Amino acid sequence: MTNYRIAPSILSADFARLGEEVRNVVEAGADIIHFDVMDNHYVPNLTIGPLVCEAIRPHVQVPIDVHLMVKPVDRIIPDFAKAGANIISFHPEASEHIDRTLQLIRDQGCKAGLVFNPGTPLHYLEHVMDKLDLILIMSVNPGFGGQSFIPEALKKIAAVRKMIDASGFDIMLEVDGGVKVDNIAAVAKAGADTFVAGSAIFGKPDYKAVIDAMRTQLASA
Numbered sequence: 079m080t081n082y083r084i085a086p087s088i089l090s091a092d093f094a095r096l097g098e099e100v101r102n103v104v105e106a107g108a109d110i111i112h113f114d115v116m117d118n119h120y121v122p123n124l125t126i127g128p129l130v131c132e133a134i135r136p137h138v139q140v141p142i143d144v145h146l147m148v149k150p151v152d153r154i155i156p157d158f159a160k161a162g163a164n165i166i167s168f169h170p171e172a173s174e175h176i177d178r179t180l181q182l183i184r185d186q187g188c189k190a191g192l193v194f195n196p197g198t199p200l201h202y203l204e205h206v207m208d209k210l211d212l213i214l215i216m217s218v219n220p221g222f223g224g225q226s227f228i229p230e231a232l233k234k235i236a237a238v239r240k241m242i243d244a245s246g247f248d249i250m251l252e253v254d255g256g257v258k259v260d261n262i263a264a265v266a267k268a269g270a271d272t273f274v275a276g277s278a279i280f281g282k283p284d285y286k287a288v289i290d291a292m293r294t295q296l297a298s299a
Contacts, residue, residue, distance in 0.1 A: 080271050082271055082273070082296045083109040083110055083272040083273070084108055084110070084272075084273050084275065084289055084292055085108065085109065085110035085272055086103045086111065086274075086276070086289075087254070087274050087276035088100060088134075088276075088280070089114040089125065089223045090224070090276035090277040090279070091103075091280045092280075096130070097133070097137045099280065100137050100138050102285060103285050103289075106285035107290065108140065108289060109272075110141050110142075110143045111134070111138055111140060112143045112276075113142055113143060113163070114126075114145050114147065115144060115145065115148055115158075116148070117148040119148065119149055120148055120171075120172055121147045121220045121221035122221050123221045127154075127157075128157040128158050128160070129161070131144065131158055131163055132160075132161035135161065141164035141165055142163050142165070143163075143165040143212075143252075144158050144163040144165065144166045145167050145191075145193060145214065145254070145274075146158075146166065146167065146168045146169075147172075147193075147220050148172060149172035150174070151172040151179060152173065152178075152179055155168075155179070155182055155186060156182075156186055159186035159187060160186075164189060165188060165189040165190075165191055165211065165212055166188045166189070166190065166191065167191025167192060167212055168183075168191070168192065168193060169193045169198070169220075170192060170194075171195075171198065176202060176206060177206055177209065180209040189211035191211060191212030191213065191250075191252070192210060192212075194213070194215050194216060194234065195220060196218070196228050197219075200234065200237060200241070207242075207245045208245075210247065210249050211248075211250065212249060212252055212272075213249055214252040215235050215254070215270070216231070217231035217253055217256055217265075218255030218256055223276045224276070225256055226256045227256030228256070232264065232265070232268040235251065235268040235269050235270050236268045236269050238251055238269065239251060239269025239270075242269075250272050251269055251271050252271075252274060253270040253272070253273055257273050257278060259292055259295060262275075262292050262299075263298055263299040266295075267299050273292070275292070
């Protein structure tokens with residue numbers, strides 16, 4: 079049976095109460111805290127950096143999954159590792175040497191991930207599967223929260239699932255963008271095992287009710 083993981087994105091949390099927000103969502107059943115980093119360069123928005131990661135680290139014991147939407151990417155990786163990140167992922171377009179960046183993440187003691195935008199081809203995976211702990215498929219174009227799921231992403235998720243299974247490596251398949259209660263089962267059926275949800279969870283008054291509803295849907299996938 080697939081071990082499904084739900085990863086609320088703090089991009090949609092109340093930043094005035096961030097420590098309380100991450101504690102509450104973990105108590106509600108979250109498996110991972112997803113941490114979106116945008117630089118107003120690689121993507122058209124500016125969010126949070128290592129100091130915020132360091133600030134929330136003492137509040138939760140679950141892994142912190144840092145998604146770097148920044149370019150260039152290598153310089154900031156050690157800072158997030160030091161701040162308490164457990165997983166660090168980046169976009170292939172943001173690195174001049176993808177293999178080297180993946181190894182840098184692992185050298186810092188973190189799990190390494192590669193992120194694919196809706197229009198990014200999967201060929202980047204061909205020679206680095208042995209260095210990956212996570213593959214993140216974006217089901218929206220990165221830069222803003224609250225967007226609608228792009229259905230074409232289901233085909234890409236299914237393609238990546240086949241690649242992971244064929245590789246024999248233990249790699250998480252994460253999906254981010256427009257994931258909510260009414261489509262999470264379809265995303266799971268396509269092959270995903272880790273689900274990022276921002277406004278679908280933090281935008282609701284009862285985090286536990288949403289996460290429980292998601293798990294009910296996943297049980298039927």
